[in-house]
Amino acid sequence: MEQQHSGSITVNVASARQFRIPPGPTESYSSAEDLFCWIIENFGLYGDIYRASVVGTEVYVISAPEYCERILRLNWQNYARKGQVVKRIALLLGNGLIASNGEFWANQRRMMQPAFSKNSISGMVEMIASINNELLDKWRQAAKRHEAVNVTRDVSSMVLKITLVAIFGDDYNVVAPHFNVLAEESARNLEFARSFSPLRKIILEVIAQRRRDNRAAATDILGKLMQARDRERGQPMPDAQLSKEVMTLVVAGHETSAGLLNWLWYLLSQHPRSRDKLSAELDRLPWPAVPTMDSFPKYAYTRKVIDEALRLYPPLWLMTRKAINDDHLGEFFVPAGTEIYISPYLIQRSPQLWEEPDDFDPDRMSPSGSYDRHELAMCPFGAGPRNCIGEQFARLEIQIHLIMFAKELVLRYDEQKLPEISTGMNLLSKHDIIMRPEIRGQ
Template identity: 30%
Template sequence: MSQNLATLPSPKANQALTEYNRDPLGFMTRCVREFGEIVPLRFEGELFCLLTNPDHITEVLKDRSLFIKAKDLRILRGLLGNGLLTSEGDFWQRQRRLTQPIFHQQRINSYGAVMVDYTQQMLQTWYEGKVVDVHDEMMRLTLNIVMKTIFDQDVTDREASHVSHALDEAMHWYTSREIYEDSEASTNSNNIQAWINCGMKAVARSLQVLGLGDVSNGDDNRRYREAIALLDETVYAMIAHRRVSGSEGDDLLGMLMQVQDTDDGSRMSDQQLRDEVATLMLAGHETTANTLSWVWMLLANHPQVGEKLTEELKTVLNGRTPTIADLPQLSYTHRVVKEAMRLYPPVTDISREATQDCEIGGYSIPKSTTLIASQWVMHRNPRYFTEPEAFNPERWTDDLEKRLPRGVYFPFGDGPRICIGKSFAQMEAVLILATIAQTFELVLIPDQTIELQPSITLRPKHGIQVVLKKT
């Protein structure tokens, strides 16, 4: 017989929300340390469960019918529409089937030269002693790359600014609705009703942006809507131009336009194309840029790792630019990226909502419960990683990833909804790292505070300031 979640130990309800909003990553880490494999949490009357057993995590991520994307991600439909990241059910399955061929490994490999070429163009603007925000640099670089692979053209500054502005506003809006920056609650963190009021306001803001409620207190909502309008203007113009030209092309947009449903012969509408393109731009640009930003920070703090990386690059490349043919030989470079994604996963947690009453680990899970699988928590779990806080790329020697239980290391998610662009992102990160590290060492500006900003992705809140040093 299933047991009731109420029998499990959990944080005190009147402290959990306050602590979570102050430091979500620290809060979840404490929950794992002090409670069990299933940690029930009640926020604003809603039930959440943090899962720390890899078998439970795998069970939830593999069953896309019983466990669907939770509310926190569904509210992004204003930005991403009904793309692969947010859609569900038969529609998601159809879109995944139509989209899968464009991410065949041979297709992905053809973009390797684009990634290296754009990185070299960026390096032409770098010089000894220049101070840069490496997060800004990586964001700009990966945006240029993903726009080139989608549209097969060098985007204008105006087009690039529209896309980056929309993504920035989405991150800002998403973060602000989670922080609950309400003066009443800020002055009295023990006032439970105040926190509930804040939560209600946050839900209201979410509904407003989705067009499901009246817009009030709307500065964030207005900026978000305006940013999405600019994004739509840019993407729809490119789709229309392709339709009028009659040439679909071999880029990602062209391939999306050409795929046909084998059941009825239909192709994607302009709306579907727009939604998938917006999803590709977010997933294909934001996550890789953040991963590389954390890589540079970690390398700057661990010069011995940087020396081993430089040694491999000299041995394999000997000063020439990398190609996809070099990837199998760049084993240590791969491990550096893999270890950075362990410590600073591009996405810190995955949430799913139970569509009906069910059972996990012998406990009854009511319908509508939100289940949380945290990469941040699992990737730093001492049960599976020796010295889990240490940056140690060598730990990935001898196929550690294959030896770990499934549900322990999952930077790209898992199950049928694992990130479709996983191979693209992995190749991009390694090629960019290899291209830059041959020429420059990035030295951290001293005494700066590098603050984590867990939102849709894990960003450095105020960037990462570095001085460029020729190698």
């Protein structure tokens, strides 16, 4: 079979003749450039699939839902979770659920999935509401004193506490002082990665202490992971791997939800009509003293607000894969070894998929408005077998927060300068967002 080499990729010439190679920039991406801005710029030039050289690697940048469906759902086993982003995650967190592949990943996912079932998450509603109430009281007091609050830092600390309590339960006070660095430091670089070694040791000490105290069957997430067994051999997860998975859950669970809430409050401050519609729904519907999972489906407009914020500011702005074997995406040939970049940010702001794509309009999230859109025109948590394991948990904590706070408070953004985007592992604001809370109706 005739083959040629293109960079580090071997091209099957017969397949390449049958399918096209996507167009793309002739100049390679330089690591001195902002990858986020570079990807957006070339999307404007080349459209929803283009070929580029990124740090010496051949990459296809994808932002068409039908191509994403093939990669993430229909032929997902041909696309390993690899690439520059995954390398950074593996350096930071080890070979956990985000960075692993193949049968090892599948086994880990099976063992961890029960900890994120609807039944498991439903038991956390009261805890999430209680921690939200601590911050709500702080913002109430700030409103009475006419003081501003640091929304970015406050929601980050609150979400971190929720995440740690959900995972560690009664051991929260043991681990919390060691994990504050996650809320205090936004960089996710090599220096930050070095600070993680002591955190893994703390997790291992908690695991060992639970066994000594006969608390291995605790009902928090760590307890459920300690009780999980391999389906084939009936073996528990090794402690070293358990610590990696817990670190992955802490970092991913904290930063994604905190980042989305940060953007959500800014969006509501800029769109008073949407904010008023949200307030009207919350005034109309009672909030129970002890909320349960049954409390939430009725808040239809609240869910639309959250979905629209997720569309505009998906925390997971870039997913990376690597083709194991030759494939094709529509008319385009994908050689084995090609890295694939999928950007939910580009998909969810595509003018081919959304009218006025940069506008905040929760009403577009009505079921009747999505009939003519591909299902993966929205993919903030990924899609297919490797979608985010914590999606239900994240949606629940975001909804609880929004209902509790928006029922009582309005947040004003008085700065003239618009917030800037910072892209690392997630889509964050470059600078802290400072806002002024006001008691509604006063």
